[in-house]
Amino acid sequence: MNTLLSKRKDRVGLASEVLLLLVALLFLYPILYLVLASFKEPGQFYNPLAWPDSLYLGHYEKAFQKVNVWSGFMNTFAISAGSIGLIIIVSSMAGYVIARMPHKFFQFLFYFFISGMVIPLQTGMIPIFKMGVALHLIDTRSFMILLYTAGAIPMATFMYSGFTKSVPREIEESASLDGYGKFRTFWLIIFPLLLPATGTLIMLNIYGIWNDLFGPLLYLKDPAKMTLMAQVVQFKANNQSIDYGPIFALCVMATLPLIILFFFTQKYMMKGLIIGSVKG
Structure with a gap:
């Protein structure tokens, strides 16, 4: 049986x-x-089941001729790296303080951060654009970094707060006895223990920032500041043709860095998700 x-x-x-x-x-x-x-x-090209007979690079050559790929890549990398770095710095410190301070004010602050997760992006488009114009930040990469950071802080703070609660307070007490201040204790002792959360946070945000199309088209005007995804759309719109070969080549070049990043960081993401599910 x-x-x-x-x-x-x-x-x-x-x-x-x-x-x-x-x-x-x-x-x-x-x-x-x-x-x-x-x-x-x-x-x-239009036979979806056929394998290429040879390694034809004509589509890539045409893409490099008509699009400033390196400029788009550097803009995308600068905005993505700046946004992720700022998200980690601000959210990790905010999550640490909220998790360690029992005062009601910090609990209110926690729920204030969380409330940002339920606000639809579309409701703030016009106010954000007007604010950017008033501050003379429209058509700047800094404005894009600030927007992505503000949008990710609620979720990131929630994650860091939960992970910080799983770190024993005795570690901080031992560091305090050794003469470490709060700031030094956090960055040298607590933050390395939050690397699984940081890896998960990077993977959850980098795809949305790297692949964002609407933001650059709305808030950036200078072609020299456009990201890769915006360049793909503008290339299709400006050429007004059905030559999809260069478009596919641009999409491959835009996707390849994310695939490489995933292979190098997937263990941190998986570890962070597992720890988060157990500790939460």
Whole structure:
């Protein structure tokens, strides 16, 4: 009887794995098609099932000729890195203070931060634009960094506050006995223990910031300051053609850094999610 049950469980498990593999391939196929199509010759481009006969680089050459790819990449990298860095600095300190201070004011501050998560982005577009004009920040990368930081602080503070509560207070007391101040204790002792939360935070925010299209199109006017995603759309709109080869090449170049980043940081993200689910 036990043998029959074990065999049935094995079959169900095998069928589940095959089903999940098929679903994964279904989601991965568009990415595979994007990469393969960017290397196809024009005559072969619109055949989705055909593999490229050779490594055709004409689409990439045309993309570099008509679009300042390096400028777009540097703008995207600067905005993404600046936003992530500022989010980590502000949210980690805010989450630490809120988690460690029992005063009601800090509890109110915590709920004040959390309330920012329920405000739709669309409701603040016009006020944000007017504020940027009044402060002379429209068409600047700094304005984009501040916008992304403000949008991510509520969730990031919530995460850091939860992770900080899992750190024993005895560690801070020992550091205090060794002559460490609050600021030094946090950055040298507490913050390294929050690396799983930091890795998770980076992965949760970097994709939205890197791939954002609406923000740069709305708040940036100078073509020299445009990000990669905005360049892809402008290239399609300005050329007004159906030559999707260079567009696919631009999309591959815009996606590749995120794929590389995921491979290097996925263990921190998984660890952070597991710890968060257990400690929460």
